[in-house]
Amino acid sequence: MFLGLDSSTQSLSALIIDPTLGTIVHEQSVNFGKDLPSYQSPSGFLPGGKNGEVHADPRMWMEALDLLLSRVAETFDLSQVSAIASSGQQHGSVYLDETFYERLAQLDPARSLPEQIAPALTRATSPIWMDTSTSAQCQQIALALGGNDEVCRRSGSVAIERFTGPQIRRFYQNDPAAYDRTAIIHLVSSFIGSLLAGKDIPIDHGDGAGMNLLNLHRLDWDDDLLEATAPGLRSKLPLPAASATLAGPISPYFAAKFGFPEFCEIVLSTGDNPSSLVGMGATQPGTFVISLGTSDTFFAAMAEPVTDPQGFGHVFGNPAGGFMSLICFRNGSLAREALRDQLGLDWADFDSAGLAQTPAGNHGQVLLPFFGPEITPRRDFEGPVRNFSADAPAPVQVRALLEGQFLNMRLHSQWLGESPSLIRLTGGASQNDGIAQLIANIFQAPVERFAVANGAALGAALRAASACGEDLAELTATFCQPATGSQLQPDPALAPVYQDALRRYQDLLQLGVEARP
Ligand SMILES: Nc1ncnc2c1ncn2[C@@H]1O[C@H](COP(=O)(O)OP(=O)(O)O)[C@@H](O)[C@H]1O
Ligand SMILES: O=C(CO)[C@@H](O)[C@H](O)COP(=O)(O)O
Secondary structure, eight states, X not given: OEEEEEEOSSEEEEEEEXXXXXXXXXXXXXXXXXXXXXXXXXXXXXTTOSTTOOEEOHXXXXXXXXXXXHHHHHHSOGGGOOEEEEEEOSSOEEEEOTHHHHHHHTOOTTSOHHHHHGXXXXXXXXXXXXXXXXXXXXXXXXXXXXXXXXXXXXXXXXXXXXXXXXHHHHHHHHOHHHHHXXXXXXXXXXXXXXXXXXXXXXXXHHHHXXXXXXXXXXXXXXXXXXXXXXXXXXGGSOOEEOTTOEEEEOOHHHHHHHOOOTTOEEEOOEEXXXXXXXXXXXXXXXXXXXXXXXXXXXXXXXXXXXXXXXXXXXXXXXXXXXXXXXXEESSSHHHHHXXXXXXXXXXXXXXXXXXXXXXXXXXXXXXXXXSSOEETTEEOOOOOEESSOXXXXXXXXXXXXXXXXXXXXXXXXXXXXXXXXXEEEESGGGGOHHHHHHHHHHHTSOEEEOSOSOHHHHHHHHHHHHHTTOOHHXXXXXXXXXXXXXXXXXXXXXXXXXXXXXXXXXXXXXXXXXXXX
């Protein structure tokens, strides 16, 4: 059996597959806000960061790993697990001193992970993907490379605030002594994988491409980008490697504490979006995936790496080989939650009251769906922008938010040059029928959902199995099937309605200044 872990913004999840039976045999999750309230991170990060900073406590991720595996071990015999792969929220970084290696090698199962590893942290909190504090560093990196076009040509993205390179540069500038003490910098995904392996493991090409440091042509750290970011950086980064690489057997800590067999293999980790590409059976071009997690993301495998001329989209490594596109929207589930709570609704009301009582196109009432800073397009928070009264009835407001979110997604995915002919939905909000049908109508494409809403954890389990010799095409044929009756068809009569709505949305967007990276 094969275990997939997904350490996303709000939770750490486990999913175990049995490829022989072709079934998912166990699922478990730890919600950071609800299960670990002492970290005061109700949505998985520390609220109230200044100047665009959004950080999370890496001790919380470690405690969650201990807690999750103890929960799984209560009802599931982990001695049956042959390999584990993980995925993690992308771009977030963990900074550790040189005692990290020894601490990892000598983990005592009688003590907790945070107790033993936290003393190695050289940065108490980790910047995560929601952080927009590094505009100056992005400009400096672009300038050093002769412009953002060159940064994009090499790394697949222009210099982006949430990406790890600019975040490392800001750390180096703000606290050079702590940067100096840092021996190793991990991504969230490779940090979790290193804990499991009991040693430092490489960063895979999928997640590594979200750092503005990986040269996608050579699949190695780019010396000029490293130099533009911070001194001596190469020696502080794990090696980059293919996602399917086996890192070695599990640390004795996990074998002794939770009952994994000593031979259980750890496969390199990847980012949660690359992992969802696998979990949604979309590693070949043609199928588009929309993940509705904390962020909303839109992605697909790419036949050829194509970059976004506007600078909002990215090229990442496809864990199955080659490349994938990715566009990330910061105002995803948390914006929907904010409006739901403001209107005093629950999800069922949100869906039925909002969408069932208003017509497609919302009588021309449009909202820019930015309830906080946005990254696609880049916007500092200015308060909601709408072409209708703020006192409009709740259903109008709900429809305006949802239509705004997916019109914004349609508009900013046009650079891919292809309208989706099939969309697969994953992530927490994919369970919402109204949202799923709205996406089908706005993109005028059929939408499918799987029985499992966590495509990233499923992708991790599939990657673990595939790295151990199972055939990925056979695995996806078995596990990546839409739930019976889950396909939603677009209503073709709404195509012109949403064409008009898109024009209105663009007009509203252009009324403000659209900042570009
Ligand atoms: N029925 C629903 N309708 C809309 N959103 C939902 C629904 N159920 C859960 N969500 C949203 O899903 C989000 C969590 O999704 P998840 O994929 O677990 O996030 P992440 O992977 O980023 O931690 C929550 O913020 C919640 O708002
Ligand atoms: O920044 C990105 C992708 O570039 C985000 O998609 C993060 O990877 C967080 O993912 P979720 O927790 O929303 O799944």
